Amino acid sequence: MPIIVQKYGGSSVADIEKIKNVARRVAKSRDAGNQMVVVVSAMGDTTDDLIALAKKITAHPSGREYDLLLSTGELVSCTLLAMALDSIGYRAVSLSGAQAGIKTDTEYNRAHILGIDPKRVVNELNAGNIVVVAGFQGITQDQDVTTLGRGGSDTTAIALAISLKAKECHIYTDVDGVFTADPRLVAEAHSLSEINYEEMLEMANCGARVMHPRAVELGQMYNMPILVACTFNEKPGTLIHGGKDMEVKNKVTGIAHDMDVAKIMIVGVPDRPGIASAIFEPLATAGISVDTIVQNASIENITDLTFTVAAGDLDKAMKVVMPIAESIKARDCISNSRLGKISIIGAGMQNTPGYAARMFTTLSEKNINIHLITTSEIRITCIVDDDRVSEAVRALHRAFELEKP
Amino acid sequence: MPIIVQKYGGSSVADIEKIKNVARRVAKSRDAGNQMVVVVSAMGDTTDDLIALAKKITAHPSGREYDLLLSTGELVSCTLLAMALDSIGYRAVSLSGAQAGIKTDTEYNRAHILGIDPKRVVNELNAGNIVVVAGFQGITQDQDVTTLGRGGSDTTAIALAISLKAKECHIYTDVDGVFTADPRLVAEAHSLSEINYEEMLEMANCGARVMHPRAVELGQMYNMPILVACTFNEKPGTLIHGGKDMEVKNKVTGIAHDMDVAKIMIVGVPDRPGIASAIFEPLATAGISVDTIVQNASIENITDLTFTVAAGDLDKAMKVVMPIAESIKARDCISNSRLGKISIIGAGMQNTPGYAARMFTTLSEKNINIHLITTSEIRITCIVDDDRVSEAVRALHRAFELEKP
Numbered sequence: 001m002p003i004i005v006q007k008y009g010g011s012s013v014a015d016i017e018k019i020k021n022v023a024r025r026v027a028k029s030r031d032a033g034n035q036m037v038v039v040v041s042a043m044g045d046t047t048d049d050l051i052a053l054a055k056k057i058t059a060h061p062s063g064r065e066y067d068l069l070l071s072t073g074e075l076v077s078c079t080l081l082a083m084a085l086d087s088i089g090y091r092a093v094s095l096s097g098a099q100a101g102i103k104t105d106t107e108y109n110r111a112h113i114l115g116i117d118p119k120r121v122v123n124e125l126n127a128g129n130i131v132v133v134a135g136f137q138g139i140t141q142d143q144d145v146t147t148l149g150r151g152g153s154d155t156t157a158i159a160l161a162i163s164l165k166a167k168e169c170h171i172y173t174d175v176d177g178v179f180t181a182d183p184r185l186v187a188e189a190h191s192l193s194e195i196n197y198e199e200m201l202e203m204a205n206c207g208a209r210v211m212h213p214r215a216v217e218l219g220q221m222y223n224m225p226i227l228v229a230c231t232f233n234e235k236p237g238t239l240i241h242g243g244k245d246m247e248v249k250n251k252v253t254g255i256a257h258d259m260d261v262a263k264i265m266i267v268g269v270p271d272r273p274g275i276a277s278a279i280f281e282p283l284a285t286a287g288i289s290v291d292t293i294v295q296n297a298s299i300e301n302i303t304d305l306t307f308t309v310a311a312g313d314l315d316k317a318m319k320v321v322m323p324i325a326e327s328i329k330a331r332d333c334i335s336n337s338r339l340g341k342i343s344i345i346g347a348g349m350q351n352t353p354g355y356a357a358r359m360f361t362t363l364s365e366k367n368i369n370i371h372l373i374t375t376s377e378i379r380i381t382c383i384v385d386d387d388r389v390s391e392a393v394r395a396l397h398r399a400f401e402l403e404k405p
Numbered sequence: 406m407p408i409i410v411q412k413y414g415g416s417s418v419a420d421i422e423k424i425k426n427v428a429r430r431v432a433k434s435r436d437a438g439n440q441m442v443v444v445v446s447a448m449g450d451t452t453d454d455l456i457a458l459a460k461k462i463t464a465h466p467s468g469r470e471y472d473l474l475l476s477t478g479e480l481v482s483c484t485l486l487a488m489a490l491d492s493i494g495y496r497a498v499s500l501s502g503a504q505a506g507i508k509t510d511t512e513y514n515r516a517h518i519l520g521i522d523p524k525r526v527v528n529e530l531n532a533g534n535i536v537v538v539a540g541f542q543g544i545t546q547d548q549d550v551t552t553l554g555r556g557g558s559d560t561t562a563i564a565l566a567i568s569l570k571a572k573e574c575h576i577y578t579d580v581d582g583v584f585t586a587d588p589r590l591v592a593e594a595h596s597l598s599e600i601n602y603e604e605m606l607e608m609a610n611c612g613a614r615v616m617h618p619r620a621v622e623l624g625q626m627y628n629m630p631i632l633v634a635c636t637f638n639e640k641p642g643t644l645i646h647g648g649k650d651m652e653v654k655n656k657v658t659g660i661a662h663d664m665d666v667a668k669i670m671i672v673g674v675p676d677r678p679g680i681a682s683a684i685f686e687p688l689a690t691a692g693i694s695v696d697t698i699v700q701n702a703s704i705e706n707i708t709d710l711t712f713t714v715a716a717g718d719l720d721k722a723m724k725v726v727m728p729i730a731e732s733i734k735a736r737d738c739i740s741n742s743r744l745g746k747i748s749i750i751g752a753g754m755q756n757t758p759g760y761a762a763r764m765f766t767t768l769s770e771k772n773i774n775i776h777l778i779t780t781s782e783i784r785i786t787c788i789v790d791d792d793r794v795s796e797a798v799r800a801l802h803r804a805f806e807l808e809k810p
Contacts, residue, residue, distance in 0.1 A: 068501070069480070
C-alpha cells in the first residue's frame with residue numbers, strides 16, 4: 001500500500017469538531033487504500049498561550065525549557081486526533097517527535113532535523129495503525145526535546161514523507177491552495193492547480209504565507225510531491241512538484257507581496273573593497289536578515305548602497321549601521337519603513353524578454369514609483385510605497401492575465 | 406551535599422504567582438546546602454481540562470493515547486518551574502518522566518513503577534542543577550508514556566527519593582500537615598508533628614486525603630522519612646517516619662472519617678465453605694473494592710454477611726450480588742448507602758485495653774447507633790449513619806483529648 005503523509009495546521013485542529021473533521025478526512029484517504037501518517041500542529045492558539053505563560057515568568061526563558069513546554073501543544077492535538085480516529089473505527093496511535101524518531105541538533109527553538117529513524121512509524125503502519133505524529137518537535141542525541149521553529153510542522157511532514165518513501169505529502173491549511181495573488185487584494189485571484197518547487201520557493205520567500213520556504217526546499221531536494229489544500233472543503237488544491245510534466249507556459253505563475261519592508265540607504269560610500277563586508281557582517285552578527293541589496297554604479301569612486309530589512313528590524317539595524325556609516329565616512333544614512341515588495345514569479349519567464357518591461361509599464365501607468373528593482377531567473381521584484389501595494393498587485397494581476405485559468 | 410526531594414501538588418502550582426512562590430521555597434532549601442529534586446503535579450485543574458477534552462471525543466479513549474495526553478499537564482508545570490528558578494538565579498533543568506528514568510509497566514492510567522534509572526538526574530545534580538521532574542508519569546520499555554493513577558505524583562517523589570538515597574522526601578500541599586481530625590469538622594483539631602508509617606497508612610485508608618496509601622506504603626517499605634507540609638506558610642508540618650525515635654505514647658494519634666460508605670447485608674446465608682468466595686470473587690472481577698467485611702456468628706448454620714463498598718459503587722455491586730444471593734438461597738439482600746465511617750488510630754493502642762470501650766461509650770452517650778465495628782492492631786472503626794459522622798468525630802476528638810498537643 002502506498003504511504004501518504006498528511007499535515008494539518010493549527011487552524012485545522014482548533015477545536016474538537018475540527019479534530020473530528022480531520023479524522024473523517026484521514027479515514028477517507030485510508031479507505032482509498034493508503035497507509036496514513038498524519039502530522040499535526042497544536043490546536044489553534046495553544047502555542048501562543050504557552051508562550052504567554054512562559055513570558056509571565058521570565059523574558060528570557062532557557063531554550064531547553066521553552067522547547068519542552070511548547071512541545072506539549074502538539075502532544076495534546078495528536079493524542080486527541082488518535083482518539084477521534086479510534087472512535088470512528090480506525091486504529092490509530094499517536095507518537096511524540098521523540099517516539100517518531102525525529103533526530104535534531106541542539107539549536108533550541110529553531111532546531112534542524114538531522115535524520116529520521118522511522119522504525120517505530122514503520123512498525124505501527126505494518127501493524128495496521130494510522131500513525132499520528134506531533135509536528136514541530138524532535139529530540140537531541142541526549143534525549144532533550146527541541147522545537148523546529150518557523151515552518152516546523154510542514155518540515156516534520158515532508159521529512160517523514162521522504163524517510164518513509166511516501167507517495168505524496170499533503171499540507172492541509174485554511175486556504176484552498178497557492179493563489180495567483182493574495183485573494184484579499186485581488187478578487188479574481190485563483191488557486192493554481194500546480195506550481196514547481198522553484199516558483200513556490202520564490203513565492204514563499206516573497207511573502208506568500210501558505211508554506212515556509214524551508215519546507216519547500218526540503219521537498220525540492222528529495223523531489224517529494226507536495227499537495228497544498230484546504231481542510232474545510234474538497235477543492236483539489238495546488239500540487240508542488242518538480243515540474244517535469246508541466247507544459248512550458250510562457251506565463252507569469254503568480255504575484256507575491258510583502259508589506260513588512262524597510263529600506264536603508266547609505267549615501268556617498270567610498271567604493272573600495274571591504275566596505276560591503278564591513279556593513280553586512282555586523283548585521284548578520286546582530287541576527288538581522290538582509291533581503292534585497294542594491295549598489296549603484298560608482299561615480300568618481302563614490303557610490304550609494306541600499307538594502308532592505310523587515311520593518312520590525314529597522315531600529316535595530318539602524319543602530320548597527322549608523323556608527324559604521326560614520327566610520328567609513330559615508331555622507332549620510334537614511335531609512336524608510338513605509339515600503340512594500342511586489343514580485344512576479346514564473347518559470348516561463350526564464351530567457352523570455354518583455355516581462356520586466358510589462359511590469360514597469362504597468363506600475364508607471366498607475367503612477368506608482370519604484371524604489372528598488374531586483375530579479376532572479378524566475379522572478380522580478382519591485383519595492384514601492386506600502387500604500388500603493390494593493391493597487392499594484394491588482395494592476396499586475398490584470399496585466400499578466402492571471403484571472404484566466 | 407544531602408539530596409532532598411520535594412513534591413508540590415496541583416494547588417501549589419495553580420498559577421504563575423504560585424509557581425514563583427514554589428521557586429522561592431525550593432531556592433531556600435538549596436541555599437540551606439541541599440541538592441534539590443522537585444516533583445510537580447499539573448497546574449490546578451489542567452488534568453481535569455484535558456480529561457474533558459478527551460471525553461468530548463470519545464467515552465472510551467485508548468489508555469495509551471489518554472496517558473500521553475494527560476502527561477502534558479505535568480510537562481507544562483515542570484518547565485515553568487524550571488524557568489522560574491532560572492529567573493531568580495538558580496540553574497534548573499526540567500525532566501519528563503521518561504528523561505528522569507521512571508520505568509513502569511504497561512497498565513495505562515494506573516501504571517506501577519518498576520524501577521528508576523537515576524543516571525540523568527544524578528548527572529544534572531552533579532552539574533549543579535536543580536532538577537524539576539514531571540510527576541505522575543513514566544515510560545514503558547517500548548518508550549510509551551504512562552500515567553501512575555491516583556497518588557501518582559507523591560509516588561514519583563518517594564520513589565525518586567529512595568533511588569537517589571535522599572535524606573528526606575517533602576510532600577507540599579494546601580494543608581498544614583496530618584491533622585488529629587478533619588479541621589472542617591473539629592475546631593480544635595491540630596496538625597501532628599510526627600506520625601509513624603502504620604498510623605499514616607491507617608489514616609489514609611480510612612479517609613484522610615492528605616496522602617495516598619500507596620505512596621505511604623512505598624515510603625514505609627524503604628524507610629524514607631516523609632514530611633507533609635503546607636506550600637503557603639512556614640509551619641513545620643508532619644513528619645511520617647519509622648517511629649523508632651518516638652516516645653511510646655499511650656494515646657490515640659488521630660481520627661479519620663469517610664462519608665462515602667454503603668453497606669450491603671446478605672441475610673440468612675447458609676454457613677458452608679465457599680460462600681464468601683462465591684460473593685467476593687465476582688465483586689473483585691467487576692472492579693469493586695470491598696472495604697469492611699463482617700460475618701456474624703452462625704446460628705443453626707445460618708449467618709448474616711455484611712460488607713461495605715464506596716457509595717458510588719453500590720448500584721454496580723448490588724447488580725453483582727443480587728443474583729448470587731438468590732442462587733445461594735439467602736433470605737434477603739438489603740443495602741444502605743447513607744453511612745459514614747469513623748476510625749480512631751494510634752500505635753499506642755496496641756495491647757492496651759480500654760480504647761474500644763471508650764469509643765463505644767462516647768458514641769452511645771451521643772445516642773449514635775453503630776452499624777458495624779472492625780479493628781486492626783492500631784485502629785478501631787465504626788460505621789454509623791452519615792448524618793451523625795461530624796458529631797461523632799467531634800465527640801471522639803474530645804473524649805481522647807486530641808486537642809492537647
